[in-house]
Amino acid sequence: xxxxxxxxxxxxxxxxxxxxxxxxxxxVFLNGDLGSGKTTFVRGVAQSLGFHEPVRSPSFxxxxxxxxxxxxxxxxxxxxxxxxxTPDELRALALDEEIGRNDAIVFVEWPQNxxxxxxxxxxxxxxxxxxxxxxxxxxxxxxxxxxPM
Amino acid sequence: xxxxxxxxxxxxxxxxxxxxxxxxxxxxKSVLASQAKxxxxxxxxxxxxxxxxxxxxxxxxxxxxxxxxxxxxxDALAVTxxxxxxxxxxxxxxxxxxxxxCWGKPLVAVNHLEGHIYSVWLDGEGKIQNPGTKxxxxxxxxxxxxxxxxxxxxxxxxxxxxxDHGEYELLGMTRDDxxxxxxxxVAKLLGLPYPGGPEISKVALNGNxxxxxxxxxxIESGDLDFSFAGLKTAVRxxxxxxxxxxxxxxxxxxxxxxxxxxxxxxxxxxxxxxxVKKVVPRSVILSGGVSANKLLKEIxxxxxxxxxxxxxxxxxxxxxxxxxxxxxxxxxxxxxxRGAFADPLTLVADPNAKLN
Ligand SMILES: Nc1ncnc2c1ncn2[C@@H]1O[C@H](COP(=O)(O)OP(=O)(O)O)[C@@H](O)[C@H]1O
Ligand SMILES: [Mg+2]
Numbered sequence: 001x002x003x004x005x006x007x008x009x010x011x012x013x014x015x016x017x018x019x020x021x022x023x024x025x026x027x028v029f030l031n032g033d034l035g036s037g038k039t040t041f042v043r044g045v046a047q048s049l050g051f052h053e054p055v056r057s058p059s060f061x062x063x064x065x066x067x068x069x070x071x072x073x074x075x076x077x078x079x080x081x082x083x084x085x086t087p088d089e090l091r092a093l094a095l096d097e098e099i100g101r102n103d104a105i106v107f108v109e110w111p112q113n114x115x116x117x118x119x120x121x122x123x124x125x126x127x128x129x130x131x132x133x134x135x136x137x138x139x140x141x142x143x144x145x146x147x148p149m
Numbered sequence: 150x151x152x153x154x155x156x157x158x159x160x161x162x163x164x165x166x167x168x169x170x171x172x173x174x175x176x177x178k179s180v181l182a183s184q185a186k187x188x189x190x191x192x193x194x195x196x197x198x199x200x201x202x203x204x205x206x207x208x209x210x211x212x213x214x215x216x217x218x219x220x221x222x223x224d225a226l227a228v229t230x231x232x233x234x235x236x237x238x239x240x241x242x243x244x245x246x247x248x249x250x251c252w253g254k255p256l257v258a259v260n261h262l263e264g265h266i267y268s269v270w271l272d273g274e275g276k277i278q279n280p281g282t283k284x285x286x287x288x289x290x291x292x293x294x295x296x297x298x299x300x301x302x303x304x305x306x307x308x309x310x311x312x313d314h315g316e317y318e319l320l321g322m323t324r325d326d327x328x329x330x331x332x333x334x335v336a337k338l339l340g341l342p343y344p345g346g347p348e349i350s351k352v353a354l355n356g357n358x359x360x361x362x363x364x365x366x367x368i369e370s371g372d373l374d375f376s377f378a379g380l381k382t383a384v385r386x387x388x389x390x391x392x393x394x395x396x397x398x399x400x401x402x403x404x405x406x407x408x409x410x411x412x413x414x415x416x417x418x419x420x421x422x423x424x425v426k427k428v429v430p431r432s433v434i435l436s437g438g439v440s441a442n443k444l445l446k447e448i449x450x451x452x453x454x455x456x457x458x459x460x461x462x463x464x465x466x467x468x469x470x471x472x473x474x475x476x477x478x479x480x481x482x483x484x485x486x487r488g489a490f491a492d493p494l495t496l497v498a499d500p501n502a503k504l505n
Contacts, residue, residue, distance in 0.1 A: 034334050035382035039325065057326045057378065059334075060304030061500070062234055092236045129382075131390065 002137040011037050014136060015044025018123075022049075024072040025102035027118070029111040032127030037134060038109045041125065042078050045107070049073060058109070059083060063093055074103040081113035090117050150224045150485060151177075153216060153248075154478025155207070157241030158233030158261045159304070161471070162206045164214050166223070167271070167478035174271050174482065179475040180214050182206050204240045220252035227481020230258040230491070231502025238498035249493040257481040258491035260502050261472075265436040266298050266311060267483070268465035268476040292463060293431035299421045299449070301439035303329035303344075306375050306417075308424050309504060311434070314483045317504035320424050321373025328413055329439045331377035335384050335409050339402050349406045350442055356407030361387060363412040368419050373427075375420060377413065384409055414445050418452050425457055434463045441470040 005011050022045075030038040043055035049068040058064040058080035066076040077098045084090065098106050099118065111118060126137040156163040165179035216223065228245035231238055242258075249256035269292065296311040297320070306323040326334070329346055336345025341352060363383050366376040384405065425433060433453055439445065446464055453462050469476060484490075 033385070034338055035378070035385045039378065043325075054322075054324045056323065057330060059330050060327060061232075092234075094236065129386065129389070 001139075002135055005037075005134040005136055006132070008037075008040060011040050011134070011136065012044035012047070015041045016048035018125075018138060019045045019048040019070075022071075022073060022105050024074075024104065025100065026122040027099055027106045027108065027120075028123045028125060029121040030107060030109045030125050030127065031111065033129070036127035036129055037136070038127055039080075041127070041136070042076070042107045042109075045105075046076050046078075049076065051076065063095075072103055073105055075101075075105075077104050077106045079106060079108045081108065081110040084110070084113040087113070087115040087117040090114055150482055151222060152225050152227050152257075152478045152481050152485065153211075153214075153223045154259075154474035154476075154481055155226065155228045155241045155245050156261070156264065156472060156474040156477045157207065158229045158231065158238050159472055161473070162210060162240070163472060163474035163477075164207070164210045164216075165474035165478050166214060166216070167475050167482065169479075169482045169486075174479050176271055176475045178214055179473055180210055181473065182210055204244065207240060207244050220248065220254055223252070223254060225255045225257055225481065225485045225490075227257040227259050227478050227484070229261045229264060229477050230496060231499035232261060233498075233500060235498055235500050238500065242496060242498045246493040246496055255485060255490045256493045256496065257484045257489065258496055259477045259480045259484065260504050261477075262300055262305060262307065262309070262504055263315075263317070263480045264476040265300055265302070265465075266309070266434060267480040268436050268469040268473070269434050269463040270479050271469055271475055272466055292434070293461075295428060295430045296432035296434050296463075297421065297424045297428060297430040298434040298436065299417060299424075299440075300437045301328045301417060301435075301445075302437035303327060303333065303439075305329075305437060306377070308373050308420060310424075310428055310430070315487060315489065319504065320428070321375065321420065323375040323377060324367075325376050325378035326381065328375070328377055328417060329437075331381050331413060332410075332439070334381050335406075338381070338385050338388060339406060341402075341406075346439060346442060349410055350444065352403050353407035353410045353444075354403075356401070356403030356405070358407040358411035360404035361408035363387075363408055365412055365416050365419070368416050373420055373424050375416060377416075380409065380412055410442075410444060414442070414448055417445060418449050421449060422452055422456060425453070425460065430460060432461050432463060436465050436470070438471050440464055441467055 032038055039057050046055050046066045049070040051066040051068050058078050059082045064078040121141050124139045124141050128135045151168040154165045162182035166177040168175050226245045226249050228241050294313050298309045300307045304327050306328045308320040310318040310320050333345035336348050341348040366379045450462050
């Protein structure tokens, strides 16, 4: 489903609606170029699940965690593989402990840098800038629980 | 006091020995895995992230540093315990705990950002290139408190009030991207190589900083927080929107780089001046990787001279702007002098460690 977005507020609103669908255990891949709004989207999800501290870019830290308490969801794990040079380096992050945890949602920016090592995602979201507007496309990839690496 | 410093919070594995005599710090030797001989010896290039879990790197580095196996002559160990990436931090923390425990020497846990602040207490000139020579350094009591510290790096953009050694208060920080991250990402957008900071500055030398009026995010937000994500997007939209041609066709990468750099520097300088106005400090400190940026240093210094000529301004020696262990050892010495030791049985890496 593709949404045409004009403002940052609309991105956050869409993120809030998306958050309502989450139950825990989902893995969400965020695809899109620099500045296309991936981190902004995660900020919207975190805020709508009751996290009120700043959601910063994990490009440097690689993984940020946000404690929430909403339904069965206790934590948002915000991963950013922007700086990853080889998928091998992924092992250092021990993400296999997070992926498949049914009380956490894992968001991954730059998932292509994992070259498949993260397995399949539950949702895949594409962010595209088209001049003054943006397109956000949300696709559900699987209904089954996630298969960790 | 003679302290062994260990730093593994990020991409760099680092170790150093720093001594203190009558309040003066001397870097005896400071080594980085990325520069060291062992680098070639143990497998060529260090992959940025994987190096973090390579505990194996640290001990060859300690050998290169000349640390005796029994710890003789070392009075205490200082290690970065956070913030940073847990697997990376753990390498240093666990090694330091083991050494402290075996040697029966006191252990000090240092916050990485505190380390960056202490880099201005050191004189690193020629140190990393000519290890082993002793250089007389700045007096450790020369920086007067309170000090306003602007910490800028790839992962941090923070304004901190330092009331005294070990006493910090966060005044403001980035709400999204760090300033150094913005440099790296914009460099990528402009097709410049990594690391982006130095590349942008180099290219910007031939550009017009007034060519493009990029936004100065949050410059008038009234608080001391920063935001750089929007600037990255503004550069992107500008480049892709064909604006380059529309602006008369003579704009090039150098103009965009210079205009972007100017926007970042304007925001950093403006917020620091706002902090100075608010707390009226007795010193201003600029540190972290981005403190190597010449334009930032120059403009911050000249603006401070203009609005508060009586307040001294401190910047680290260029070789100490990036991550290193000498700054960790220096911060560790000041903690050790206050008796602020960590327990080698219980110290754990803290990815979200706060300055306190
Ligand atoms: N419609 C929009 N949706 C999301 N972000 C937007 C939008 N319009 C402008 N922006 C700005 O673009 C920037 C997107 O940055 P960010 O979310 O960090 O991107 P990414 O994580 O994809 O690199 C933010 O500064 C945001 O304010
Ligand atoms: Mg991002």
